[in-house]
Amino acid sequence: MNIAGFMVVGSGCSAAMAAQTLVDAGADVTMVDVGIDNPEYHSQVPEKDYIDIRRNEIDQHRYLIGQNAEGVVWGHVGKGAQITPPRRHMIEKVDTYLPVRSSTFSPVESLGYGGLGIGWGLQCWEFSDADIRAAGLDxxxxxDAYEVVAQRVGISATKDDASPYTIVDLKTYQPPVNMDRNHQRILNRYQAHKxxxxxxxxxxxxxxxxxxxxDMDGREKYAYRDMDYYTDNGRSAWRPWVTVDQLKGSPNFTYVGGHLVTRFVERDGFVExxxxxxxxxxxxxxxxxTLVLAAGALGSARVVLRSMGESHTKLPLLCNPYSFIPCVQLSMVGKEVERKKLGLAQLSLILDEERGKSGFSIASLYSYQSLMLFRLMGQVPFLGFSDARHIMRYLMSGLVIMGVHHPDKRSSKKYLQLVGDASSPVGDHLDASYVLDQAEKDEFVRRERKYIAAGRRLGIYATKRINPGYGASIHYAGTLPFSDRDQPLTLSPSGRLHGTQDVYVADSSGFNYLPACGLTFSLLANAHITAQKALKHER
Known part of the structure; x- marks a missing residue:
């Protein structure tokens, strides 16, 4: 009977980081994953910048909008609208194997090789001390774990007004990426009116x-091709599969693809x-x-509910409310578009009225070019496609997207439960409810209006405020919360699932609070810590 030492479930951010910690410690590690990939698309995207591709590549439609126009979204902008054809394998087969039924919550999940990290926006925020405590972490x-993660993945950053909220006291980072003209003008206005x-x-x-x-560990420095949503040529962006690919070269690591973990049973001395x-x-x-679940807050919840016989039990749910606000910087309208630029977030505008470094909201600012203008044309009021196309092309060099995230805390109106479903190949589906109290809604609208007003002072003018629905932030947590008490469906501070001997959960399931800042850097840090504790069998 073959028994692995440690089994890590998933290949996303948490799974990759936990597995690396275990492998580096010399443990025998098996990663079990569905691992859907799309190598055909990877080979199609040339190593050229976006402007060159648009002007010269005959087959550009294959990867920009898809062979069957599967990347075209028109009308309501909901979950996954930003996922381009080369990365749509990230959400392939999800509706079949990870079904969710809800009228109030529409999550994005992944069975892809690299999980949701395939499309991660790469933002690396440390939680503040207050938010670390609120989440139930040490x-x-x-x-310490943030430093370890930064050394492994490589982070570009700088010390500035926002760094007490972003990198805090992080010591390991490379110089920041170059900003485009759009964002440099915004930063200049801020500094003039600080x-x-x-x-x-x-x-x-x-x-x-x-x-x-x-350059770092065989990965190349960023080339400013503005193709960040289509390709990872050069591997300058860290993705979970980068680490998993490296681990495959280790003699104490085994990758098992094509397997969806559904449940576990603890036996005498091992876990089935x-x-x-x-x-x-x-x-x-x-x-x-020892089993290490790292299938995401929703995926791990499914496995635990089935395994513990807790169908119909409600689990708490956290998710950052999110809106995005297309803006125009009038001083940039009609300017020649830049060839060398970054498509990811370049600036972060933090609203912390209490100055307590907790409970604040965050707006990430992006230029909008390579994601294709049709994603915004449908949002231009009172205009058809033809008129909107001409207007948006003229505005393109001045477009800035402000993506606003708000914090989230537990409430009785935010929950998941597992329900039997004979039509599903896994035999069940998740029912989900995510409803904000009116006071929360009013507060977030107030903050977004304040952001719009601040934008005007920064020289960027909002065209409208778009709410893509709850779940669109792709930030989920809190389904199996940390607890000092040995209660069912909770985690000990070590990450061990209460009621088990050798089952740990290394993703965001344990977080008791979800700050507005991106949680992925903290996911990675927590996964490293949980793996360390699993190695020591901490209770």
């Missing part, structure tokens, strides 16, 4: 990214892990000494 261990913004609770600074500006093979739909049982 401040000292998290600060007192005005600070008095109103705003600070502005560079966005830290898991993106290299210097039940899987469904995809696409064969055959049941298979694998075994390990």
């Amino acid at each position: 401040e000292t261990r998290m600060r 007192n005005y913004f600070n008095k109103r609770g705003f600070v502005l600074g560079r966005t830290p990214l898991a993106l290299l500006t210097e 892990v039940e899987c469904l093979t995809i696409p064969q739909h055959e049941k298979r049982v694998l075994r390990c000494r």
Whole structure:
């Protein structure tokens, strides 16, 4: 009977980081994953900048809008609208194997090789001390883990007004990426009127990214091709699969693809892990000494609910409310578009009126070019496609997207529960509810209006405010919350699932609070810590 030492479920951000910690410690590690990939698209995208591709590449439609125009979204902008054809494998088969039923919550999940990290926006924010405590994490261990993660993935950042909210005291980082003219003008206006913004609770600074500006470990520094949503040529952006690919060269690491973990059963001295093979739909049982679930807050919740016989039990749910606000910088309208630029977030505008470094909101600022203008044309009021196309092309060099995230805390109106479903190949689906209290809605609208007003002072003018629906932030947490008490469906501070001996959860399931800042950097840090504790079998 073959029994793995440690079995890590998934290949996303948390799984990759936990697996690296275990492998580096010399443990015998097996990663079990569905691992859908799309190598055909990877080879189609040339190593050229976006402007060159648009002007010269005959087959550009294949990867910009898709062979069957699958990348074209018109009308309502909802979840996954930003996922381009070369990355749509990220959400392939999700509706079949990870079904969710809800009228109030529409999540994005992944069975892809690299999980949701395939399309991660690369923002690397540390939680503040107050937010670390609110989430149920340990401040000292998290600060140490942030350094470890930064050394592994490579982060570009700088010290500025925003760094107390972004990189805090991080020591390991490369120089920041170069800003385009759009964002440099915004930053210049902020610096000229800093007192005005600070008095109103705003600070502005560079966005830290898991993106290299210097070569590192066989990965190339960023080339400013503005193709960040289509390709990872050069691997300057860190993706989970980058780490998993590296781990495959280790003698103590085994990757098992095509397997969806559905449940586990603890036996005397080992854990049985039940899987469904995809696409064969055959049941298979694998075994390990210690199981590390890292399938995401929703995926791990499914596995635990089935395994613990807790169908219909409601689990809490956290998700950052999110809106985005297309803006125009009038001084840039009609200017020649830049060839060398970054498509990811370049600036972050933080609204912390209490100055307590907790409970604040964050707006990430992006230029809008390579994601294709049709995604915004449908949002231009009272205009058809033809008129909108001409107007948006003229405005393109001055377009800025302000993506606003708000914090989230637990409430009785935000929950998940597992419901039997004979039509599903896994035998069930998740019912989800995500409803904000009216006071929360009013507060977030107030903050977004304040952002719009601040934007005008920065020289960017909002065209409208778009709410893509709850779940569109792709930030989920809190389904199996940390607890010092041995309660069912909670985690001990070590990450061990209460009621088990050798099952740990290394993703965001344990977080008791979700700050507005991107959670991925903290996911990676927590996964590293959980793996360390699993190695020591901390209870």
